[in-house]
Amino acid sequence: MxxxxxxxxxxxxxxxDFANQRDPIYPPWALATEKFLDACSRCGACITDCPEHILETGAGGIPQVSFVSGACTFCGVCVNVCKDRALVRHIDGVEQAPWxxxxxxxxxxxxxxxxxxxxxxxxxxxxxxxxxxxxxxxxxxxxxxxxxxxxxxxxxxxxxxxxxxxxx
Ligand code: SF4
Ligand code: SF4
CATH class of the missing domain: 3.30.70.20 (Alpha-Beta Plaits)
Structure with a gap:
């Protein structure tokens, strides 16, 4: 040995650790943390509609990723259902990195x-x-x-x- x-x-x-880590991973294409927390209304639409079921309700109702349930396919469904524009895939026509x-x-x-x-x-x-x-x-x-x-x-x-x- x-x-x-x-x-x-x-x-x-x-x-x-994903469930307990101090810094949760927010859904793909989330705005910068402060802006994301401000914009997200905690409606849960992304959690409900993610076809891979990898989004869950975190502290304060904020959606976060749990890879224990599966993987992200970067399908963009969460972005499309986010009416608050807390998840934004394109800025000025330029596709952003998901995370x-x-x-x-x-x-x-x-x-x-x-x-x-x-x-x-x-x-x-x-x-x-x-x-x-x-x-x-x-x-x-x-x-x-x-x-x-x-x-x-x-x-x-x-x-x-x-x-x-x-x-x-
Ligand atoms: S790209 Fe490969 S190493 Fe990276 S998270 Fe996905 S499966 Fe894991
Ligand atoms: S991009 Fe698709 S698979 Fe990834 S979190 Fe959003 S809805 Fe789920």
């Missing part, structure tokens, strides 16, 4: 324990997750931030329950 002890330490992330989060793999990743698992990579259409063999014989998972869309498709399938999101 020495090889495991010498692994570089990573910030522990767990998908359950600025990327996946982050935590320390309970089974691959790092030499258990054969690449579930997250198997579910990543962007091919953003790579597994690198280290000199000590262990495997290091890595998210290529430039490829990650933050869709969250890797979160639910992870048997180690150890994938979270971090700011890009």
């Amino acid at each position: 020495d090889s495991i002890a010498t692994k570089p330490t990573r910030t522990r992330l767990n998908c359950r 600025t989060v990327v996946a982050s793999i935590g320390e309970d990743c089974l691959a790092t324990l030499n258990i054969a698992c690449q579930e997250c990579a198997d579910h990543c259409e962007q091919h953003a997750i790579r597994f690198r063999p280290l000199i000590d014989g262990t495997i290091e998972p890595r998210v290529v931030a430039a490829r990650c869309t933050g869709c969250g498709a890797c979160v639910r399938p992870c048997p180690g329950n150890t994938i979270g999101m971090r700011p890009a």
